Amino acid sequence: MRNGTETLKYINSIRKAASTVLQFPFAGDAFLEACSLVEWAGMPNCYRLRATAREYAVFQNSEQLAITLAGRVGNPRVSPVPPLWPLLAVLLLIWSHTLSAQHVIERAARLGVEDEVQRGLAIVAYLFPELQTWMADTPLRIPLWEKTLAVPLAARKLALFGNMESSSDGSLAVVGSSQEEAVRPMQWRVTGASRRGRSHVRSGVQNQDAIKYWVSTGGETAMMAVADGHGSALCFRSETGSRLAVATAVELMRRFANTVKSDETEFAITDRARAILAEELTQSWRAALQSDVEANPFTQAEFANLAALEGWKGQQVIKRHPELAYGSTILTVLATEKCLLCMQHGDGDILFVDSQGDTRRAIAKDNPAEAKQTASLWRREAASEFRVHVQTGLENFPALIIAATDGYAESYESEDQFLGSGRNHLRIVRDEGFNAVEHELGKFVDEISWGGTGDDITIGLISSLEGQQVREATENEIHASLAEKLTAAR
Numbered sequence: 332m333r334n335g336t337e338t339l340k341y342i343n344s345i346r347k348a349a350s351t352v353l354q355f356p357f358a359g360d361a362f363l364e365a366c367s368l369v370e371w372a373g374m375p376n377c378y379r380l381r382a383t384a385r386e387y388a389v390f391q392n393s394e395q396l397a398i399t400l401a402g403r404v405g406n407p408r409v410s411p412v413p414p415l416w417p418l419l420a421v422l423l424l425i426w427s428h429t430l431s432a433q434h435v436i437e438r439a440a441r442l443g444v445e446d447e448v449q450r451g452l453a454i455v456a457y458l459f460p461e462l463q464t465w466m467a468d469t470p471l472r473i474p475l476w477e478k479t480l481a482v483p484l485a486a487r488k489l490a491l492f493g494n495m496e497s498s499s500d501g502s503l504a505v506v507g508s509s510q511e512e513a514v515r516p517m518q519w520r521v522t523g524a525s526r527r528g529r530s531h532v533r534s535g536v537q538n539q540d541a542i543k544y545w546v547s548t549g550g551e552t553a554m555m556a557v558a559d560g561h562g563s564a565l566c567f568r569s570e571t572g573s574r575l576a577v578a579t580a581v582e583l584m585r586r587f588a589n590t591v592k593s594d595e596t597e598f599a600i601t602d603r604a605r606a607i608l609a610e611e612l613t614q615s616w617r618a619a620l621q622s623d624v625e626a627n628p629f630t631q632a633e634f635a636n637l638a639a640l641e642g643w644k645g646q647q648v649i650k651r652h653p654e655l656a657y658g659s660t661i662l663t664v665l666a667t668e669k670c671l672l673c674m675q676h677g678d679g680d681i682l683f684v685d686s687q688g689d690t691r692r693a694i695a696k697d698n699p700a701e702a703k704q705t706a707s708l709w710r711r712e713a714a715s716e717f718r719v720h721v722q723t724g725l726e727n728f729p730a731l732i733i734a735a736t737d738g739y740a741e742s743y744e745s746e747d748q749f750l751g752s753g754r755n756h757l758r759i760v761r762d763e764g765f766n767a768v769e770h771e772l773g774k775f776v777d778e779i780s781w782g783g784t785g786d787d788i789t790i791g792l793i794s795s796l797e798g799q800q801v802r803e804a805t806e807n808e809i810h811a812s813l814a815e816k817l818t819a820a821r
Contacts, residue, residue: 341417342420342459344373345372349420359389362384365421365425380417382413390607394430399602401448402447403602405446436449438715442715449471449472517668517795518549518795519552520550520553521544522769524773528786530785539562539787540788541573542791543577544556544581553665554584557661557663559678560659564641565645566657572656572658572708575659576660581663583612584665588667591667591670604717609719610714612674613708620657624653634649654708660675661677661708666728666793673693674718677705680739684730690750732793737786
């Protein structure tokens with residue numbers, strides 16, 4: 332922003348427009364309408380206020396929206412283009428009476444974004460002093476020097492518009508930036524396999540893992556879900572729970588994929604996945620298992636077996652929380668031509684393997700020292716505990732994505748050996764072709780399921796190698812078992 336007078340003018344425009352819609356209850360449409368009024372009141376076109384607000388109008392919960400916007404305004408790593416502080420100001424000026432600053436910060440703490448949210452609220456409260464009353468009963472736990480820099484930080488974000496120019500269509504362009512290079516369409520291939528572990532075969536327990544995947548006809552979009560039902564005696568229907576989890580996840584991922592815009596940012600996709608998709612997934616899973624309970628009520632045999640293992644208190648627990656009987660983890664991957672979305676709740680691994688074979692986790696492992704309870708979809712707070720990773724930019728996409736339940740990692744002697752498996756899988760995809768891997772993956776999982784801890788093992792593969800880079804082998808060309816190659820490479 333070029334001077335303080337202009338800043339004050341825009342702040343007053345936001346105040347004036349906000350005062351005209353104070354009587355409306357919060358809803359996504361009402362929020363979009365309020366931001367439109369602000370834009371018409373004199374905000375410059377380069378702010379793209381209405382267009383940006385439309386991206387966030389999917390939120391129907393004002394608290395979730397406050398956390399999302401404040402977290403981004405207060406995160407110095409988030410680009411200030413397009414600016415989000417006007418959107419946060421509109422939300423708080425109009426609907427602060429329905430929001431509790433304390434609840435917003437407490438929920439942000441549970442999501443691990445407390446510092447960013449506090450900083451974002453401080454920035455907007457400095458620009459709009461009337462909001463300081465709303466925050467008065469909730470002291471911000473940020474250093475004094477940082478509070479005093481809130482206004483300069485906001486001013487710096489505004490000042491960046493001095494380096495922006497409006498293109499002919501009204502969109503923003505960075506001066507001196509190069510045009511995005513055209514890229515060839517991405518094509519995804521997907522396959523997977525799941526097997527009972529040694530211990531479950533010997534004890535007669537069913538496979539508690541589950542996997543489901545889908546790919547569009549042209550390969551532009553692929554998705555996969557992997558779930559691991561809990562082995563606790565209280566989770567005696569976990570094999571059904573994991574099956575319902577993967578079916579629910581794939582269906583919701585397909586719907587979500589249709590809502591991702593070509594120009595949507597990583598942060599926007601992440602926000603929607605955390606705030607909306609995670610909630611939909613957990614609620615839909617609960618609804619599915621409730622339907623299963625109604626169609627197949629718990630039997631006396633199930634309760635008798637539970638009493639033998641857990642005592643009669645176990646039966647009382649299940650009657651209060653029937654969803655516990657279906658307890659499961661979930662890992663999901665959505666791959667399109669424009670973005671990758673990974674979501675995880677509970678144990679398991681999602682690995683990214685680049686074109687050189689270097690392998691890393693898309694989502695870091697939980698710290699065992701910090702884990703208080705086993706992560707599970709049945710828990711009431713499950714939606715808020717999802718871990719999310721979003722990546723855009725075709726040039727940085729992995730050549731291979733591996734999603735697996737924890738039984739796969741536990742079949743290796745070390746972390747280095749486990750991560751090294753990514754390179755082995757990639758080499759075989761390149762040498763033999765994806766069709767051959769798809770044909771032999773089940774045999775490979777059969778072999779490793781008898782090792783390690785004896786747990787069930789499920790592996791899913793999503794490959795982005797382009798057709799000209801991979802020779803698809805015919806049956807006559809497959810002279811050696813890929814299962815033997817994979818096993819030898821371990």
